[in-house]
Amino acid sequence: MRGLIKISAANVTIKNSIIRGRTMTGPGALINNLGGYSNLTITDTELFPTIASPHANGIYGYNFTATRLNIHNVIDGIHITGSNALIQKSWIHDHMHYLNDPNQGGSPSHDDSIQVQSGNNVKVIGNRLTDSHSAAVQITQDRGVVSNFVYTNNYANNGACTVNIAEKTYGPLKGTIITDNKFGRDTKVANCAVIAKTTTIIDFQRNYYTDNSIVTIKKG
Structure with missing residues (x-):
């Protein structure tokens, strides 16, 4: 499909598709469910804009x-802006990165595989997340509280820190689980698979680097 998809109804299914986008003049996504219409299902689909752009996101x-998405050549793979999101068995990789990004005031792109701006019950399970310059998972709480976030059975690499949890004005996250993941060593900050403030209590178990050393949380 050439163009952008904007969800305007509940119970929409997108499957076995290739989403190519179009020319974009401002930030947007190949699939847009900012309205939060319920039960959107996206399966076995590739998101890959034909026209490279600092405005294109997944x-x-x-x-x-x-489920089983292949998202690449975008700035951010997925922006989660509310509750009840499950990302599983997907590959988000080869992000676009601009040294002079108009959406960052001319500074470099802040490309993330997954960015969580707010929401309860967000699950990231069994994915491969690579090649971002900022983070594989960036929790910002820019729009509101993030709670009951689950990150398990993933492989992730790259970024400044691969998983970056920020509290900002909304304070510590509650119900955060990070278990049974593998992390690469290719971060800009050494030994920074996960960074978070100590005030956010995390169920953190069985997380290892690819050299089988144990991952510890870096204090944010």
Whole structure:
């Protein structure tokens, strides 16, 4: 499909598709569910803009399940802006990165595989997340509280720190689980698979680097 998809109803299914986008003049996503329409399902689909752009992102929104997606050549793979999102068995990789990004005031792109801006019950399970310059998973709480975030059975690499949890004005996250993951060593900050403030209590178990050394949380 050439163009952008904007969800305007509940119970939409997208499957066995290739989403190529179009020319974009401002930030947007190949699939947009910012309205939060319930039960959006995206399965066995590739998101890959034909026209490279600092404006092109993969998915925006919430209330969706994403399974076996291949998302690449975008700035951010997925922006989660609310509750009830499941991302599983997907590959997000080869992010676009601009040294002079108009959406960052001319500074370099802040490309993330998954960015969580707010929401409860967000799950990231069994994915491969690579090649971002900022983070594989960036929790910002820019739009509101993030709670009951689950990150398990993933492989992730790159970024300044691969998983970056920021509290900002909303304070410590509650119900955060990070278990049974593998992390690469290719971060800009040494030994920084996961960074978070000590005030956010994390169920953190069985996380290892690819050299089988144990991952510890870096204090944010």
